[in-house]
Amino acid sequence: MRKLRKVAVLSLASAVAAMVLVACGGGSSSSSSGTEGGEINGTLTSFPDYLDPQLSYTLEGWEGLWNVYVPLLTYQHGNGEETTKVVPGLAQSLPDISPDGKTYTLTLRKGVKYSDGTPVKASDFPYAIQRLFKLDSGGAPFFENIVGAEDYANSKADSISGIKADDATGKITIQLLKPSGTFENELGLMFAAPVPRSTPLDKDQTNTPPPSTGPYMITNVDAPNSYTLERNPQFKTLQAAGASDVPDGHVDKITVTQNKNQSAQATAIEQNQNDFMVDPPPADLLPQIESQYSDRFRFQDSINTYYFWMNMTKPPFNDVRVRQAVNYAIDPAALNRVFGGRLHPTQQILPPGMPGYQEYKLYPGPDLNKAKALLAQAHPSDMDITVWTDDEPDRKRIGAYYQDVLNQLGFHTTLKIIGGDVYFTTIGNLKTPDLDTGFADWFQDYPHPNDFFEPLLSGNSIHPTNNNNYSQTNIPELNKEIADLDTKQLSDPGVEDQYAALDKKYMEQAAWAPYGNEKFTTFTSDRINFDNVDFSLLFNLDYSSFQLKG
Amino acid sequence: MPPAEATPAGEPPLPVGDQAEVVGRSPWYLAYLRLRRNKIAVAFGVLFVLIVLFCLAAPLWADHVAHTGPNQNHLTEQITIGGKKTFVVAPNGIPIGPGLHSKFLLGADDNGRDVMVRLMYGGRTSIYIGVMAALITTLLAVAVGLVSGYYGGFTDAALSRTMDLIWAFPVLLLGIALGTALSVGGLQIGPLSVPADSLWIPILIIGFVYVPYMARPIRGEVLSLREKEFVEAAVAQGKGPIRIMFTELLPNLISTIIVFFTLNIANNMLLEAALSFLGAGVKPPNASWGTMIADGEDRLVTAPHLTIVPGVMIVLTVLALNVFGDGLRDALNPRAKIRMEH
Numbered sequence: 068m069r070k071l072r073k074v075a076v077l078s079l080a081s082a083v084a085a086m087v088l089v090a091c092g093g094g095s096s097s098s099s100s101g102t103e104g105g106e107i108n109g110t111l112t113s114f115p116d117y118l119d120p121q122l123s124y125t126l127e128g129w130e131g132l133w134n135v136y137v138p139l140l141t142y143q144h145g146n147g148e149e150t151t152k153v154v155p156g157l158a159q160s161l162p163d164i165s166p167d168g169k170t171y172t173l174t175l176r177k178g179v180k181y182s183d184g185t186p187v188k189a190s191d192f193p194y195a196i197q198r199l200f201k202l203d204s205g206g207a208p209f210f211e212n213i214v215g216a217e218d219y220a221n222s223k224a225d226s227i228s229g230i231k232a233d234d235a236t237g238k239i240t241i242q243l244l245k246p247s248g249t250f251e252n253e254l255g256l257m258f259a260a261p262v263p264r265s266t267p268l269d270k271d272q273t274n275t276p277p278p279s280t281g282p283y284m285i286t287n288v289d290a291p292n293s294y295t296l297e298r299n300p301q302f303k304t305l306q307a308a309g310a311s312d313v314p315d316g317h318v319d320k321i322t323v324t325q326n327k328n329q330s331a332q333a334t335a336i337e338q339n340q341n342d343f344m345v346d347p348p349p350a351d352l353l354p355q356i357e358s359q360y361s362d363r364f365r366f367q368d369s370i371n372t373y374y375f376w377m378n379m380t381k382p383p384f385n386d387v388r389v390r391q392a393v394n395y396a397i398d399p400a401a402l403n404r405v406f407g408g409r410l411h412p413t414q415q416i417l418p419p420g421m422p423g424y425q426e427y428k429l430y431p432g433p434d435l436n437k438a439k440a441l442l443a444q445a446h447p448s449d450m451d452i453t454v455w456t457d458d459e460p461d462r463k464r465i466g467a468y469y470q471d472v473l474n475q476l477g478f479h480t481t482l483k484i485i486g487g488d489v490y491f492t493t494i495g496n497l498k499t500p501d502l503d504t505g506f507a508d509w510f511q512d513y514p515h516p517n518d519f520f521e522p523l524l525s526g527n528s529i530h531p532t533n534n535n536n537y538s539q540t541n542i543p544e545l546n547k548e549i550a551d552l553d554t555k556q557l558s559d560p561g562v563e564d565q566y567a568a569l570d571k572k573y574m575e576q577a578a579w580a581p582y583g584n585e586k587f588t589t590f591t592s593d594r595i596n597f598d599n600v601d602f603s604l605l606f607n608l609d610y611s612s613f614q615l616k617g
Numbered sequence: 618m619p620p621a622e623a624t625p626a627g628e629p630p631l632p633v634g635d636q637a638e639v640v641g642r643s644p645w646y647l648a649y650l651r652l653r654r655n656k657i658a659v660a661f662g663v664l665f666v667l668i669v670l671f672c673l674a675a676p677l678w679a680d681h682v683a684h685t686g687p688n689q690n691h692l693t694e695q696i697t698i699g700g701k702k703t704f705v706v707a708p709n710g711i712p713i714g715p716g717l718h719s720k721f722l723l724g725a726d727d728n729g730r731d732v733m734v735r736l737m738y739g740g741r742t743s744i745y746i747g748v749m750a751a752l753i754t755t756l757l758a759v760a761v762g763l764v765s766g767y768y769g770g771f772t773d774a775a776l777s778r779t780m781d782l783i784w785a786f787p788v789l790l791l792g793i794a795l796g797t798a799l800s801v802g803g804l805q806i807g808p809l810s811v812p813a814d815s816l817w818i819p820i821l822i823i824g825f826v827y828v829p830y831m832a833r834p835i836r837g838e839v840l841s842l843r844e845k846e847f848v849e850a851a852v853a854q855g856k857g858p859i860r861i862m863f864t865e866l867l868p869n870l871i872s873t874i875i876v877f878f879t880l881n882i883a884n885n886m887l888l889e890a891a892l893s894f895l896g897a898g899v900k901p902p903n904a905s906w907g908t909m910i911a912d913g914e915d916r917l918v919t920a921p922h923l924t925i926v927p928g929v930m931i932v933l934t935v936l937a938l939n940v941f942g943d944g945l946r947d948a949l950n951p952r953a954k955i956r957m958e959h
Contacts (some may be wrong), residue, residue, distance in 0.1 A: 330915055349915045350710035350727075401692035405727065407710035458896060460915050467728050467902040471690040481814055482902060485801065 101596035101614035106320040110332040111345035112459045113487025114291035114325045119272040120260040121198040124205040124533065125491060126510050126607060129257055130345060131323060133606040135279040135296065136260035137305065137313055139173050139192060139239070140251060142513075142605050144314050144612070147368070150603035151514035153255050154312035157187060157280060157305070158239075161251070168246030168554075171254075175237035176308035180301040181263055181278035189232035189239050191261035194268075196227060199258055201269040205495065205533035206258030208522055212250070214242040248556045249521075252513030280305060282316040282611050291488045293324040296610065317599075317614035325488070329460060339592040343600075343608060347588040349460065350407020356590060363597045366409075367587040370511040370604055372418045372519065373402075373410070374581040375469055376494075376537035377504045383447030383478070384504060384538075390577035391430065392441040393504075396472050398433035399582040405464045410583035416519050416570045418584040420604075422557055423516035423566030429574050435475060442476055451479045455505025457490035465506050473504075495534040507537050508585070511605060515557060516566040520549045524578055540578045545569065648872070651948040658944020665937035668930070672740030679734045683720050687738040688902045691729035696720055705729040711919045715926075724922045726912055728902075736926055739904035744934070746820050746905070747886040753824025754885075755878050758831035759870070763862045765832070766839025777836070780829035788826050789891055795822045796897025814900040819892060823885045831877050838873060842866050872949035879945055883938035890931050906931050 115128035120136040123129060141156035143149050155161060158173040165171075179187040199207040200220040210216055214229025229242035243250065253259065262277040276285040283296040297320050305313060323345070326332050333348035333356060335341030348356050356364050377384035377393060384390055399412030417424040432438075454473065456466030463484055470482045483501070485493055493499055494507075512518045522528050526541030527550075548569055555562050573579075587607060591597050596616050601609035642650075652658060679686055691705045698718055705725045706712045712725040715732075723732040765776040783791070796819065803813040804821065811817045842848060843866070851861050886906075892898030893907025894914075901908055906927040913923025 351916045404706045
């Protein structure tokens, strides 16, 4: 609880600072001069999974949607650690939390309108949460702790009884089943962004995204090729309502296009034909770009973990010795080369920079002999496995490396490479055949270690579709530990250590084979006011900070 | 005795005087003689044979010289060059280039795989696909051409419009569409099941898309041949349509088919490379010259050998097949104007 108040004070301070900046015509954390208006173009290697705020659960999606849909609470704009702070979005302030930690009360700002002119109502919030359950969204587990959510998900109720919204006063009360140390963070996720009740409850709206509340609105979607953001004419209503932590944009139009060729993306930026790229330049061009364009290129910290998942529900990976063998065989240093040296080698779940991270190494190696010995002990009944990865260049190489390692261990493997835009929804669908093992990564949703355990490793998070627990890990005693820890505040004594211990327990079970934490980059064209470009630890590039040079 | 009359190079001298005797020569022997005179075609034919032998030697090179397989990664290994230990793939991800070292003679790729070994295995894949797809194209095209040209009427109209329909799609687009559609679930037609990662997927796709390009000229030849006297004679003798097609028409089409088959292999190899480059052909990590170019695409600056080496092999092979095919056409039917046009 103490931490929450600290955040509130900090938010207030930053709100005042932001108001001053807005008044000065700024809006971003930087004070560099630039021009307002204009059009820019960006590229990404894989189109977002969805452009529906209740469904998108990839970095590509959230990066684009962050400045389109504003939840009741949101995350501070800027750079580095400050971007992990929860600040009021559509809500007037951070929530009032009851002493038992189970009731959250917020009040919607008055007079805010969606980009189509529809007034934002308090009841749009519970509607958004209902959509999560009706859509089987990967974000639904974050809100299962709300009273009545389970009944609603199981169609036993017409609404979620634990959410009361009064359209007249804008008051929203959320009742939780048990206290949560992360709920405030979860209210800041894209999943909880209110949408008008005219939005279909159970249909993906990627091709016709709901109207926006942020500085930009999506005006054109040509999935999976491109989408366009344009300034939201109603954003002034949010600013007028005092949402100083949500800055306005600078450029009028941003077109983001998919291009599978990262070299072509980077070359286009070098030649000022493209203004930014979501993914880092390819390793081939990285040294040259780093030296030649130091005035518009920089590395960025990012909180993430790259890992191989192994389906624990069926042979061969239902045997802990087999999973441990894979951990012994994987060489993070080898995979670092695939990333062109941008990978911090690891063998644990929590990444550096995340509370609870304590460095350890359970599987020193690579040790193929030890791995083979473990496999010989396990003697799995099924050695024919399918290895999954997507079609982005470095991920294809990761897949090829992993397949080779598994072949060396004696498995008979088939490498399955599918499009990056459908990869996670495919491996997140439990009906997909041959889900044995494959590539995955995870970028923090919010700066809390629970975010690396609850959605990814808790048995309660296994869902038929949009599943994020790709290993289908379900260890009852550890499920309980995750749930117990979730009721505590991170600032409580010993909680971070308990998360560190939990990390180790999962790795003793070898639930994953983690191998690295990736560094990201910002690389823009010469047209962009580079000093102004912000990079969030949660959403990566901040499109509202893009500004053309004056 | 007058001197023997000068003959074109390569042919035995013509007998003269009392020894003159008419020696019967089969059309095949005459074609052989004509082909032998075409030194350039022969040279490129030999080049193609050498390329095939080079590719067939892949396991020997992999086992006895390079000591690594085509898909084996060596990301953190070091080799000794000039007494100095060198990483196969540097920590910043740049792979070793070509050099006179038994392992990695043509350098390594991003995953530390031996480019020479992959080139040889990739060549086997590319040539295998080229030849097998050409066989499928030829079988289907001959069947369609014979039936369509011989029967005429409704059969001809139906088959010709079907061919036109396939022809209407650009080969590459049709190949990509089919390759993408079959890349997830493979091919299931009745009892026939082909897994998505099987080489038979690109073989069947490539074999299928080129059928009209061969079937149409064959049909044209059949249309002409069926009016000939020997076909009328066969009909008069009571031979059935199938027998006429196989015993009268097909032997007269053989030279055309052989030429088309050769040129088709070259086209198939190019299409395979294009499809694999675009991810709709051979599936990684299997090596083909097309997948090798795709793998090297992101290393054009720091490791250009990854694209140049397989690119040169494709150029050489296709050039060899085209020049040899042209020579074969000139030898088998000097007046023919057979071309694979698309």
